[in-house]
Amino acid sequence: MIAAVIHQVLHMVLVLALAPLLTGWIRLVKSRLVGRRGASVLQPYRDLARLLRKEVVLADNASWLFRSVPYVMFTAIWLAAGLVPVFTTDLALAPTGDLIALIALLGTARFFLALAGMDTGTSFGGIGSSREMMIAALAEPAMLMVVFSVAVLVRTTSLAEIAVYMMGGTVGLRVSLALALIALVMVAIAENARIPIDNPATHLELTMVHEAMVLEYSGRHLALIEGAAMLKLLLYAAVIACVFAPWGMATPTQGSLWIGLLSFLAKLATAGAALALFETSIAKMRVFRVGEFLGGALLLSLLGAIFLYVSRGV
Amino acid sequence: MTLLFVALLALFALAVVGVAARRSPWVGTAVYGGTAAACGLIGLWAVEALVGRGGVAAAVLPIGLPWIGVHLRADGVSAFFLLVVALGGVTASLFGWGYERAHARALAHHAADHTHGESGPVLPFFPLFLAGMSLVLLANDAFSFLVSWEFMSLTSWLLVLSTHREPDTPDAARLYLVMAVLGTACLLLAFGLLVGTGGDYRFDAIRQHPPEAGAAALTVLLVVLGAGSKAGLVPLHVWLPLAHPAAPSHVSALMSGVMTKVAVYALVRVLFDLLGEPMWWWGGALMAAGAVTAVMGVLYALMQDDVKRLLACSTIENIGVIVIALGLALVFKASHTPVIAALALSAALLHVVNHSLFKSLLFFVAGAILTATGTRDLNRLGGLIHRMPTTAVLALIGAAAISALPPLNGFVGEWLLFQAILNAPALPEWSLKIGIAVVGAAVALAAALAAACFVRLYGIAFLGRPRSAEAGRAGEVGRAMLAGMAIPAALCVALGVLPTLVIRLFEPAVRAMVQAGPFDDRSYQPWIWLAPTSAIGNSYNGLILLAMIAALSVALVLAIHRWASDRVRRSIAWGCGHDGADPAALSQYSASSFAQPIRRAFGGTVFNARDRVDMPEPGDTRPARLTVRWTDPAWAFLFTPVRRAVNWLADHVDALQFLTIRSYLTLMFAALVVVLALVAVVRS
Numbered sequence: 002m003i004a005a006v007i008h009q010v011l012h013m014v015l016v017l018a019l020a021p022l023l024t025g026w027i028r029l030v031k032s033r034l035v036g037r038r039g040a041s042v043l044q045p046y047r048d049l050a051r052l053l054r055k056e057v058v059l060a061d062n063a064s065w066l067f068r069s070v071p072y073v074m075f076t077a078i079w080l081a082a083g084l085v086p087v088f089t090t091d092l093a094l095a096p097t098g099d100l101i102a103l104i105a106l107l108g109t110a111r112f113f114l115a116l117a118g119m120d121t122g123t124s125f126g127g128i129g130s131s132r133e134m135m136i137a138a139l140a141e142p143a144m145l146m147v148v149f150s151v152a153v154l155v156r157t158t159s160l161a162e163i164a165v166y167m168m169g170g171t172v173g174l175r176v177s178l179a180l181a182l183i184a185l186v187m188v189a190i191a192e193n194a195r196i197p198i199d200n201p202a203t204h205l206e207l208t209m210v211h212e213a214m215v216l217e218y219s220g221r222h223l224a225l226i227e228g229a230a231m232l233k234l235l236l237y238a239a240v241i242a243c244v245f246a247p248w249g250m251a252t253p254t255q256g257s258l259w260i261g262l263l264s265f266l267a268k269l270a271t272a273g274a275a276l277a278l279f280e281t282s283i284a285k286m287r288v289f290r291v292g293e294f295l296g297g298a299l300l301l302s303l304l305g306a307i308f309l310y311v312s313r314g315v
Numbered sequence: 316m317t318l319l320f321v322a323l324l325a326l327f328a329l330a331v332v333g334v335a336a337r338r339s340p341w342v343g344t345a346v347y348g349g350t351a352a353a354c355g356l357i358g359l360w361a362v363e364a365l366v367g368r369g370g371v372a373a374a375v376l377p378i379g380l381p382w383i384g385v386h387l388r389a390d391g392v393s394a395f396f397l398l399v400v401a402l403g404g405v406t407a408s409l410f411g412w413g414y415e416r417a418h419a420r421a422l423a424h425h426a427a428d429h430t431h432g433e434s435g436p437v438l439p440f441f442p443l444f445l446a447g448m449s450l451v452l453l454a455n456d457a458f459s460f461l462v463s464w465e466f467m468s469l470t471s472w473l474l475v476l477s478t479h480r481e482p483d484t485p486d487a488a489r490l491y492l493v494m495a496v497l498g499t500a501c502l503l504l505a506f507g508l509l510v511g512t513g514g515d516y517r518f519d520a521i522r523q524h525p526p527e528a529g530a531a532a533l534t535v536l537l538v539v540l541g542a543g544s545k546a547g548l549v550p551l552h553v554w555l556p557l558a559h560p561a562a563p564s565h566v567s568a569l570m571s572g573v574m575t576k577v578a579v580y581a582l583v584r585v586l587f588d589l590l591g592e593p594m595w596w597w598g599g600a601l602m603a604a605g606a607v608t609a610v611m612g613v614l615y616a617l618m619q620d621d622v623k624r625l626l627a628c629s630t631i632e633n634i635g636v637i638v639i640a641l642g643l644a645l646v647f648k649a650s651h652t653p654v655i656a657a658l659a660l661s662a663a664l665l666h667v668v669n670h671s672l673f674k675s676l677l678f679f680v681a682g683a684i685l686t687a688t689g690t691r692d693l694n695r696l697g698g699l700i701h702r703m704p705t706t707a708v709l710a711l712i713g714a715a716a717i718s719a720l721p722p723l724n725g726f727v728g729e730w731l732l733f734q735a736i737l738n739a740p741a742l743p744e745w746s747l748k749i750g751i752a753v754v755g756a757a758v759a760l761a762a763a764l765a766a767a768c769f770v771r772l773y774g775i776a777f778l779g780r781p782r783s784a785e786a787g788r789a790g791e792v793g794r795a796m797l798a799g800m801a802i803p804a805a806l807c808v809a810l811g812v813l814p815t816l817v818i819r820l821f822e823p824a825v826r827a828m829v830q831a832g833p834f835d836d837r838s839y840q841p842w843i844w845l846a847p848t849s850a851i852g853n854s855y856n857g858l859i860l861l862a863m864i865a866a867l868s869v870a871l872v873l874a875i876h877r878w879a880s881d882r883v884r885r886s887i888a889w890g891c892g893h894d895g896a897d898p899a900a901l902s903q904y905s906a907s908s909f910a911q912p913i914r915r916a917f918g919g920t921v922f923n924a925r926d927r928v929d930m931p932e933p934g935d936t937r938p939a940r941l942t943v944r945w946t947d948p949a950w951a952f953l954f955t956p957v958r959r960a961v962n963w964l965a966d967h968v969d970a971l972q973f974l975t976i977r978s979y980l981t982l983m984f985a986a987l988v989v990v991l992a993l994v995a996v997v998r999s
Contacts, residue, residue, distance in 0.1 A: 053879035060888035062780055064700045066711075072875075076867045080860070094863070096844070097856045101733055102721055106860075108766060109720040115770045119904065121888045122697065122779030127904020130774065134767035135912035141766075142759035145733070149755055152737050158853050217888060221879045225871075292916040303756050310740045310748040 005093040005253075009083065012092060015262075016082045016239070020231040021045035023238065023273050030277035045231065052224035060121040060217055070117035071218070071225035074110040078229045081106040082236040086243055088261030089251040090161040099158040100148045103240075104141060107192070110229065111137055118214035129214025132288060136191055136198065136210065139295035144188045146302035150181040151244055153309045160240070164247040177312075180305035182245050187298035189237035191291070193230070196280040198291055210288070238272040239265075316372045316389070319453075322356040325349060326446035333438035342438060343419075347412035350442045354404030357449060361398040364389060365820055373455065380458060386517055388455035391823030392588075395664060396452045396580045399671045402806075403573035404445045410679045410799025411441065411565035417686045417793060437477045437563055444470040444569065448577050456516040457506035464502065464581075468495040468545075471574060474566045475558050487557035494544050494554040501541030502581070508534045509589055518589060525591030535597050538585045539604065546578035547631045548638065549608040550949040555631060556615065560623030560691070564682025565799075567623055571630040572675040576667050579637055586645060587660075587828040595649040595744055601642030602750065606757035609635030613764040614921055617771070617913055618945060620906045622681045622691045625772060626674065629717065632761055633670040637663050639754055640732050644829060646747060647738070653831035655738045660825050661818050661833040662731035668817065669716070669724045669810060676713040676803040680706060683796055684776060687789035693906035695783040696776040702789045707777045709800040714773045716807040718766035722857040722864070724810035727845065729762055730855055764913070771909045780900035812857045815845050907943055918945060 025042035032039025059067070081103045083094050098106070115133050118126035152158045154177070155166045172178070191198045194211035201211070209216075215226050242265070243250075249264025251257060286294065329349045336342045364372060373388035389397070415437070447467035454460035472495065475488045508530045509521050526534060544551035559570045586597060612631030619625040640663035647656035683706045684699065685691055700707040716723040736758070739751035781787035791797075810817055822832045837846065846854035875881075911926070918924030924945035931937040974982075 053875070056880055056882035056884055058884050058886050061885055062698065062701070062888075064778065066700060066778065072868050072871050073864075076864050076871060079867060080863055083863075094859070096846075096854045097859045097863070098721070099853055099855065101730055102726075102855055102860070105719065105721045105726050105730075108718075108763075109715070112715065112718055112720055112766055112770060116774050116778060119770075119774035119909075120700075120778040122900055122903045123888050124902050124904060127779075127909060130770065131904065131909040131912050134770055135916055138760070138763040138767050138913060139916070141763040142756055145759040146752075146756055149733075149737065149752065153740050158734075158737065221875055221881075224879070225875070288912070289915055299756065299760075303752060306752045306755070307749050310752045311745065 002093070005091050005095075008089050008091050008258075009093040012087060012089075013079065013083050016087065016232060016235055017079065019266075019269065020228065020235040021049060023235050023269055024231045026270065026273045027234075027277045030274050031281055034277060034281045045227075049224050049228055052219075052227070053221050055220040057220035057222055060123075063121055063217070066113075067117050067120040067217075068222070070113045071222040071229075073113050075225045075229040075232075077106050077110040077113075078232050078236065081110075082232050082239070084160060085236060085239045086161050086164050086247075086250060087239050087265045088258055089253075089256070090164050091251070091253040092161060095159065095161040100152070100160055100163075100240075101145070101158055103160070104144055104148070107233070107236075108137070108141060110233075114214060114226070117218075121217045123217065125209075125213045125216045129210055129212070129216070132210045133214055136291055136295065139292065139299055140188045140191045143184050143295060143299040143302045144192075146299065146306050147181045147185045147188070150177050150302065150305040150309050153306065154178070160243055164243050164250055165252055167244065167247045168250065168252070175309075177305040177308045178245070180301045180308070182241070184298045184302035184305065185241055185244075187294065187301075189241065190276075190279075191295055191298075193234045193237060195276065197283050197286045198294065200285050235269070238269055241272065242268040316360075316374050316387070318356055318360045319372075319389070320374075322353040322360070323446050323449060325353040325356075326442040326449075329353070329442040330439045330446075333436070333440075333442070337436065337438065343412060343415050346438045346442065347408045347415075350445065351405050351408035353442070354401045354408065354445060358398055358401030358405065361389075361394040361401060362820070364394040365391060365398070365823055379462070383456065383458060383516060385459045386455035387450075387453040387459070388518070389453055391821065391825075391827045392580065392583060393452045395821040395824040396576060396667075397449060399576050399668055400445065400448050400452065400573050402668075402803075403569055403671055403675055406675055406679070406799050406802050407565040407569050408441075409802070410568070410682065410796050411437075411563070413793045413795025413797075413799065414563065414565055414682050414686060417796070421686075421689075437474060437566065440470045440473045440477075441566065444474060444566070448574060451577050452580055455518045457510055457518070457521070458516045461499065461503060461506065465499055467574065467577065468499065471562075471566070471570055474570075475562045477563060477566075478561055481561065483557070484561045487554070487561040490554045491558035494551065498541045498544035498551075501537045501544070505534045505537035505541060505585065508537070509585070521589050522591070525589070528594075531590055531594075534590060535586065535600070538582065539601065542578045542581040542585075543604065543638075546575045546582070546634045546638070547608070547612070548604050548634065549611045549631065550953050552608070552612070552631045553947075553949050553954055556619070556624050556627040559627040559630070560621065564623070564678055564685060567627070567681070568675040568678035571627055571678060572671040575630060575634055576671055579634070579641070579663075579667055582638070582641060583663075583828060586641070587648070593645045593649045595646050595742075595747065598642040598645030598647075598649060599744075599747055599750060601645060602639050602754050603642075605635045605638030605640075605642055606754045607635070608632070608638065609761035610757050610764070611635075611921070613761050613768055614917055615947075616768045617764065617910050618918065618922065618924070620693045622684060622693060622696075622772065622776065623678065624691075625693075625768070626677050626681060629765065629768060630670075630674055632765060633666065633674070633717075636729070636732065636758060636761065637666050637670070639758060640666060640735070643732070643735050643739075643751070646742065646751075647735075648829050650742055650744075652738075652741065653829050654833065654835045655735060655741075656829040657825045657831045657833040657835065658731065658738075659735035660829055661821070662728055662735055664821050664824060665724075665731060665810075665814065665818060666728035668821075669728050669807070672803040672806050672810070673713045673716040673725065676709065676800055676807065677717065679796065679800045679803075680710040680713060683792045683800065684789075686792050686796070688783075688785040690783070690785055693772070693775045696781070696786045697779045697783075697900060697903070698777070698781040698786060699789060700777040702787075703777075703791050705791060705797055706800065709797070709804045710773060710777060712804040712807055714769040716811070718769045719762050720766070722808075722811050722861040724807050724814065727811055727814040727855070727857065729758070730845075732758060734853060764917075767913060771906060775904075775906045775909060779903050782900050782903070782905070808861075812861050813843070814857060815843065818845075914943070914945075921948065922946060923948075 025045045029039045115130040118130035199210040251261040376385040379385040450463035547555040616628035644656045644659035716725045719725040719729045736755045922945040929940040
């Protein structure tokens with residue numbers, strides 16, 4: 002029990018520390034792929050520190066909600082990240098919430114951020130919020146269907162138990178899991194505002210989603226929101242790693258924490274490089290094509306779930 | 316049951332007071348105070364019955380039909396639903412008292428202003444409506460059930476008519492009456508089939524001799540139609556978005572939050588109790604109806620610009636979720652896995668109490684907005700968070716709870732439902748396995764769309780800049796109204812943090828219906844951890860989640876303010892060149908523009924929604940306009956054709972009124988011959 006609490010604290014600090022590194026790594030790989038030298042992988046840390054030092058400029062009619070949302074959102078995402086095992090499954094918070102609770106916590110963060118986008122009463126915030134909620138309306142069910150597929154196979158929705166089961170190696174290769182993986186990657190791309198859904202580097206208003214929603218934020222508030230976005234990216238990478246590639250992770254009974262940690266770093270590096278490669282090889286799609294993209298994810302995940310529901314007899 | 320009878324008699328007496336003393340200035344206080352007290356008594360009795368003795372109590376009153384009397388009986392299910400009615404009654408009385416006083420004051424203020432017409436009487440029918448709902452829950456024979464059901468419908472219809480001076484009310488009330496009559500007719504036939512040829516109307520007798528397969532199937536259909544039209548199952552929901560908002564806000568809260576639950580009670584009572592052993596396809600049919608209702612309901616809600624109409628449409632969605640959970644419970648009951656059935660039924664009942672709480676709360680919020688600004692149109696609201704700070708906080712709790720966000724109560728209900736859905740692969744029927752996966756996707760889709768819907772409601776009404784002068788002038792509402800909103804808001808948080816307490820409170824109800832409890836295969840009885848199935852590791856703890864969120868946020872705030880900058884500067888937001896020249900905040904997103912992405916993604920196919928841009932020629936000074944047009948498939952494909960057919964039939968049958976006596980005699984003779992021929996055929 003005490004070990005689990007220590008692991009949990011280490012885990013929360015680790016995800017917080019690694020999140021900007023992952024973003025910096027992706028930016029670096031992307032720069033190299035398009036032939037630029039790119040900034041150091043440590044640049045996101047410097048950006049966050051700079052934002053934290055700056056003053057906050059608030060719109061005249063911004064309410065208390067606008068000022069508290071960055072904290073609420075960061076907390077919800079940090080807590081959700083605390084539920085995903087990365088180097089060990091022996092976490093004190095693991096039984097507090099399962100995958101469904103994790104999705105809902107991310108939903109809480111999104112709900113409040115979308116509200117904040119509407120608080121100042123400018124058009125950009127409204128554009129961002131309404132598009133974000135449309136994307137979420139398709140991405141969230143797709144993600145839940147992925148959870149259903151996995152949960153039917155493993156008989157649990159707890160991430161720690163799923164990781165242990167998947168490491169057991171009794172699952173083998175399954176069509177449903179492949180479908181679920183594809184769907185989950187599509188959802189992760191959409192939820193993290195990456196190309197082709199959204200462009201994290203854009204400043205052209207009409208194509209923005211996430212950036213439009215947070216346009217009025219500045220200073221420490223913006224630092225928290227950017228930090229939360231980085232955490233969310235890490236979280237999705239960790240979820241995919243935990244469900245589909247949990248190898249190397251320590252469990253309460255066996256495995257070493259160091260191997261768990263190193264394997265997690267290796268997985269993150271691979272995921273980051275793969276994302277960068279994908280992003281440089283594809284163009285951003287129009288906002289209203291997003292529905293088709295995510296509808297495809299939803300159908301794939303539903304198909305995977307149905308395969309499993311049918312194949313698993315009494 | 317003496318306490319219960321005292322409370323019910325008090326409700327009837329209060330109605331008399333409401334009529335007799337209608338000119339007196341203290342009548343509102345007396346009736347609402349008395350109603351709150353009586354509902355409090357009912358609630359206390361229900362809790363005592365659930366905790367103390369599994370809820371069973373019975374009585375026969377020597378009134379009503381001779382030789383039959385009125386049989387009343389409360390078991391766990393009745394007690395649980397009575398508690399929901401009582402909770403709604405207490406908060407609605409409290410809120411209604413403040414609401415009516417505020418409106419009376421506004422009326423005195425605008426004495427010369429004819430827009431605020433005097434409204435019809437609410438007072439006498441308000442306690443009667445609550446008494447009617449309680450009697451439906453207590454009825455133990457078909458006759459008193461139907462009489463109470465009609466009583467409930469009529470009193471709520473009269474309450475809707477109290478706003479008869481508003482232009483939309485008469486049509487809404489007429490449609491409601493037609494649908495209520497239709498629903499009762501279905502229930503009447505259903506009970507006729509249940510009673511069978513024996514002619515014993517008591518539920519105890521019906522339970523002894525459940526109908527055979529064919530009659531049972533027909534009964535299921537009729538009950539789903541009858542109770543479903545009251546609850547708002549698609550496509551029988553058409554009256555609901557019109558009639559619920561037409562009533563005064565505290566009555567809307569009761570109709571949407573509580574009366575629909577009485578219809579759910581009717582479904583539970585007949586399908587789980589009176590009909591005996593269920594067949595699996597009953598549950599399948601319920602789930603299909605529920606899934607369509609859930610998704611359609613929330614899509615309707617996203618298309619609405621009227622706050623109260625939006626809330627009524629969201630009720631349709633929530634009823635869909637409840638009906639899905641009921642269907643799941645039936646399926647598992649039919650396949651003899653009672654613990655999972657208990658889990659699904661617990662999810663349904665938890666969602667019943669959750670929805671009654673947050674929907675009452677949100678209708679009260681709509682009432683507060685109406686009191687403060689005089690409008691329900693989202694496109695005329697905005698910025699209320701600055702002018703109604705307390706209401707804004709309570710509304711935020713309601714919006715977050717109904718969007719199923721942890722750690723509030725709405726999430727727990729959906730979490731339980733998902734846990735039950737995950738057990739579907741154990742079912743033997745193939746169609747169900749596939750169907751339930753699709754239903755799960757529908758629930759997830761409805762939940763995600765509901766979040767979008769309530770971001771829209773809250774963001775447009777409370778955030779941003781005011782879209783009209785009234786919204787800019789609004790002020791906070793009185794203490795009674797705030798208290799009426801604060802109680803359900805507090806309960807939304809409490810039930811989200813400690814859901815196990817309420818699940819164990821209504822365990823007698825679940826046990827009475829599926830003969831098992833949701834925690835039966837656990838070795839211990841949990842009270843903080845919600846861990847319903849024996850599957851490893853599926854657990855949820857709202858308390859720790861809330862504590863963690865609070866602790867981490869506080870730590871974060873302290874850390875940021877200690878080590879980072881805490882300077883703040885206020886400035887004008889960039890308004891795309893509209894600054895100062897945009898007093899009506901037109902450059903802001905409106906309710907329709909917020910819904911536009913979702914309208915484009917879903918509305919095109921479902922509602923045939925089309926946006927038309929009217930762009931004036933260069934040189935023309937008219938503003939460009941964007942109009943949204945959409946058609947309701949329920950009207951386009953069902954009700955309008957039916958109405959045409961009925962009219963056509965009426966026109967043609969009308970000729971029969973003007974025949975000669977000779978023709979009438981011929982017709983009678985022909986009818987006699989046909990009947991005799993039929994009898995001859997049947998006999999042989």
